[in-house]
Amino acid sequence: MTDATQQTPTRGARTGFSMGEGMKRVLIGVLSVVIGVLAWHIGAMNTSPLFLPSPWSVAKTTGEMIADGSLFVAIGASAWRIAAGWAAGVIIGVPLGLFMGRFQIVRLLCDPWIEFFRFIPPIAFVTLAVIWLGPGEITKIALIFYCTVFIVTINTIAGVENVNQLRLQAARSMGASKLTEMTTVIFPSAVPFMITGARIAMGNSFLTVVSAEIVSAQTGLGSMIWTARNFGRTDWVFVGIISLGILGYLFDRAFRMATRKWFRRFLF
Amino acid sequence: MSNGASIELGHVGISFGTAQIVSNVNLDIKPGEFVCLLGPSGCGKSTLLNAIAGFLPVAGSISVGGDRVTKPGLDRGVVFQSAEVLFPWLTIRENVEYGLKIRGVAKAERAKKAEHFIGMVGLAHAADKFPKELSGGMRQRAQIARVLINEPSVVLMDEPFGALDAQTREVLQEELDRLWRKTGCTIVFVTHDIWEALLLADRVVVMTAGPRAGIKTIQPIDLPHPRDAASPECLELFRRLRDDIGEEVKRALEQQGLNREEEPAT
Ligand SMILES: Nc1ncnc2c1ncn2[C@@H]1O[C@H](COP(=O)(O)OP(=O)(O)OP(=O)(O)O)[C@@H](O)[C@H]1O
Ligand SMILES: [Mg+2]
Numbered sequence: 001m002t003d004a005t006q007q008t009p010t011r012g013a014r015t016g017f018s019m020g021e022g023m024k025r026v027l028i029g030v031l032s033v034v035i036g037v038l039a040w041h042i043g044a045m046n047t048s049p050l051f052l053p054s055p056w057s058v059a060k061t062t063g064e065m066i067a068d069g070s071l072f073v074a075i076g077a078s079a080w081r082i083a084a085g086w087a088a089g090v091i092i093g094v095p096l097g098l099f100m101g102r103f104q105i106v107r108l109l110c111d112p113w114i115e116f117f118r119f120i121p122p123i124a125f126v127t128l129a130v131i132w133l134g135p136g137e138i139t140k141i142a143l144i145f146y147c148t149v150f151i152v153t154i155n156t157i158a159g160v161e162n163v164n165q166l167r168l169q170a171a172r173s174m175g176a177s178k179l180t181e182m183t184t185v186i187f188p189s190a191v192p193f194m195i196t197g198a199r200i201a202m203g204n205s206f207l208t209v210v211s212a213e214i215v216s217a218q219t220g221l222g223s224m225i226w227t228a229r230n231f232g233r234t235d236w237v238f239v240g241i242i243s244l245g246i247l248g249y250l251f252d253r254a255f256r257m258a259t260r261k262w263f264r265r266f267l268f
Numbered sequence: 269m270s271n272g273a274s275i276e277l278g279h280v281g282i283s284f285g286t287a288q289i290v291s292n293v294n295l296d297i298k299p300g301e302f303v304c305l306l307g308p309s310g311c312g313k314s315t316l317l318n319a320i321a322g323f324l325p326v327a328g329s330i331s332v333g334g335d336r337v338t339k340p341g342l343d344r345g346v347v348f349q350s351a352e353v354l355f356p357w358l359t360i361r362e363n364v365e366y367g368l369k370i371r372g373v374a375k376a377e378r379a380k381k382a383e384h385f386i387g388m389v390g391l392a393h394a395a396d397k398f399p400k401e402l403s404g405g406m407r408q409r410a411q412i413a414r415v416l417i418n419e420p421s422v423v424l425m426d427e428p429f430g431a432l433d434a435q436t437r438e439v440l441q442e443e444l445d446r447l448w449r450k451t452g453c454t455i456v457f458v459t460h461d462i463w464e465a466l467l468l469a470d471r472v473v474v475m476t477a478g479p480r481a482g483i484k485t486i487q488p489i490d491l492p493h494p495r496d497a498a499s500p501e502c503l504e505l506f507r508r509l510r511d512d513i514g515e516e517v518k519r520a521l522e523q524q525g526l527n528r529e530e531e532p533a534t
Pocket of ligand 1: 284289307308309310311312313314315316460478
């Protein structure tokens with residue numbers, strides 16, 4: 001509690017709220033968490049630890065897993081898979097979307113495949129991925145890549161189609177070639193869409209990594225949640241879930257800070 | 269600096285699908301001339317301007333400086349009605365430098381020229397702001413600087429001051445008159461404001477109501493600059509243009525089913 005309240009002045013100032021306003025926002029958030037944990041505690045007092053472990057026992061388990069290092073190994077494994085698959089997906093998805101949005105022939109060639117695959121979740125490919133790529137790291141990364149590249153491509157296409165036609169005409173009448181047009185008008189216009197796509201893809205990558213790790217991994221948060229079943233350790237499941245939530249929050253925070261720092265001028 | 273190029277329109281027709289918007293337009297514009305296009309809303313003024321800019325395919329022929337127009341080109345600068353066309357991700361300076369930059373003009377020269385043109389439209393204090401931080405009139409001036417820096421021999425303007433308040437418009441009209449004199453470029457200027465046309469133009473072209481719009485009358489304005497809107501000659505010309513356009517506007521409205529005489533009294 002005290003930690004959170006001490007943070008408020010700087011945070012309030014940075015986001016442009018008055019100190020009081022920022023403090024109030026954080027306090028309400030903290031209050032909500034405290035109420036949630038209390039409700040959890042009361043629920044745990046009336047059930048068995050196997051059904052619902054208490055917040056305290058989960059905290060203790062977390063402490064043990066931090067001490068023996070196993071928690072960070074799990075978090076590190078999952079975070080690495082997400083980061084690698086997601087980054088590769090964004091790096092491929094952006095140019096793919098630009099080309100598909102720009103050149104009708106590419107679009108027509110890819111369209112049936114996109115329309116087909118967009119309804120198939122990555123989880124459906126877990127078995128195939130293991131058969132084709134083996135049980136190693138690359139399988140998990142490939143699945144996250146698959147879910148990311150889709151969302152980023154589709155969003156980038158939307159961004160290209162949304163480009164202001166008058167701006168394109170203006171660029172052409174100032175001597176822009178097809179290539180210049182692409183790099184100086186279409187790309188910047190589509191950046192907000194790419195960012196939205198990348199952010200949604202980040203969320204989906206978390207869904208994907210857990211299912212992939214449940215099926216085929218010895219490490220990672222998904223695997224940790226799954227093996228808990230064999231040992232009747234419901235508290236491990238909770239540690240895994242809480243870690244996922246916090247990890248996701250941190251990834252999203254970092255992503256937003258980075259885009260605001262590097263792409264600020266494109267977020268009009 | 270840049271000197272004006274001639275514009276020749278020969279039997280120009282423009283269609284969207286099966287709808288013929290502009291039909292059989294013949295017009296010769298001399299180098300350095302300032303021509304205003306007037307006409308009822310929806311008759312095809314913007315369409316004709318876009319055709320000269322090279323944004324639209326046409327029947328007949330359009331030549332600028334003797335060369336057939338087939339696509340947009342640096343010789344024809346376009347000032348759009350909406351300053352939305354400024355790139356919101358670039359500062360005013362970067363917007364103005366855009367044309368030079370994509371042609372690979374060296375940084376130092378670019379900066380020098382941009383400084384000059386930004387100063388010319390009175391935006392030196394706002395050069396490093398983004399378009400969204402500027403007022404409508406300032407954005408429109410930025411757009412004009414962004415076009416003029418490329419030293420086009422023809423400047424095509426589509427109601428560039430249409431969205432501005434009367435005072436700002438007046439100031440910019442005077443600015444434009446001054447810039448036109450200084451650069452000697454040819455200007456085709458679309459407006460629906462008869463006074464604006466009288467103030468600026470060497471010749472006013474009045475278009476007929478669409479569809480298949482053409483040229484109704486061409487009115488030379490042989491008055492010295494700067495012009496006095498209250499002078500008897502100006503008033504006489506105003507009356508004549510107003511009657512010409514009035515007829516066409518009435519026809520246009522009738523076609524759209526807005527016949528005032530037939531309106532039932534309520
Ligand atoms: N892309 C298009 N597709 C089909 N029809 C179009 C298109 N652009 C314009 N038109 C039609 O062409 C006609 C002329 O339009 P244009 O914009 O040139 O009129 P305008 O004279 O500039 O009118 P305003 O004074 O209101 O700007 C209109 O009837 C319009 O509906
Ligand atoms: Mg128009």
